[in-house]
Amino acid sequence: METDCTRDTPAPLPAGTRLLHIGPHKTGTTAVQGALFAAKDRLPEYGVAFPAHSRHPMEAALAACARPAMMGDTRPTDRHWTRLLAQVRATGTQTSVISSEFFADAPDDGTITRIVEQLGGDRAHVLVTLRPLAKIMPSQWQQYVQNGLRMGYEDWLEHMLRKPPYEKPNPSFWQRHRHDRLVERWARVVGPGKVTVVVVDDRDRGGLMRTFEALLGLPGNLLQPVPDTANRSLTLAETEMLRNLNVEFRGNGLPDELYSRLVRNGAVLHMKNSCSPTPRDVNISTPRWAVEAAGEIGAETAQRIGALGVRIIGDPALLSAVPEQPPPASPEPRISPEAAAQALYGALAAAASAPPGAAPARTVHQTSSKELVRVLGHRCLKRLGRR
Structure with a gap:
């Protein structure tokens, strides 16, 4: 395992890399995508390209993984994916970065292999950003509600954490957020040396941007957060x-x-x-039993990722952190x-x-x-x- 826990500036990836950022959801993906898209015109000065016409090529990622669209949206087609591939090929020998958390939904090794081969095979490098599961669960639940979920938060936690096989009502949750298995699936295809895991430290607000700048060989502070109220979590x-x-x-x-x-x-x-x-306004509060269960899963996840031989930037111990609980919310x-x-x-x-x-x-x-x-x-x- 290569761990950059104490290194301020990680070494950049080789020139010409096709960096595939697969999320998963709720790990800073929207902020990174917004910053990259805002700096799109300046990136070529440093040999980097962002080959997408929008901040987030969601339709292309869904099509590549053969996943359905969000409730009521038009189902993506192969045309979305082939257009993105053409844009990637047009970058030539530049380093290019493709970012979508929906790549984490790739269901099997065959799908991952096809995606990697189409993106350039040996030129592909997979980047996974991770946050503690206890911080992801409330955000992911309210996102599922925005896609039609009718189950309350505590009932949802019961199903996800206490009722095997833990697939109802949202089978995609553990496909995305059993992070050790996610990293293992992609490392099995591209090899551990072509996978970088970034453990996001929420205490360092600019840390994720600085990590992307270092990996891409960009000057400091080129990537800046772009306000996006549409992406805020619901109360x-x-x-x-x-x-x-x-x-x-x-x-x-x-x-x-x-x-x-x-x-x-x-x-x-x-x-x-x-x-x-x-x-x-009252935020979504996770009960203590669920926070502790998430911490136990995070500890096991960190241990298993550490044994995979992938490059780790940040402190894996953060994945098992149990955040302080806010005061109880009002009943209504x-x-x-x-x-x-x-x-x-x-x-x-x-x-x-x-x-x-x-x-x-x-x-x-x-x-x-x-x-x-x-x-x-x-x-x-x-x-x-x-x-």
């Missing part, structure tokens, strides 16, 4: 509001496409962009009127911006989604008018 009250909406949505058989357009990309997106949490978290109003407006604005002549989606009442949205929007506006 407990916001998540519970959405979870209860999911119960009603599924219970009434409404179409997934409606959820994608009006809920996730309408109500939730607008609420996150318009309202920032205040000190009065309340969403602010402003957040509720912004969510409602976001849904209405998304409905109003739907292209004319869009194909209607069927509901349980055999009513088109366009008509359903029109009726619901009219009723909501009437109620607001009465108040």
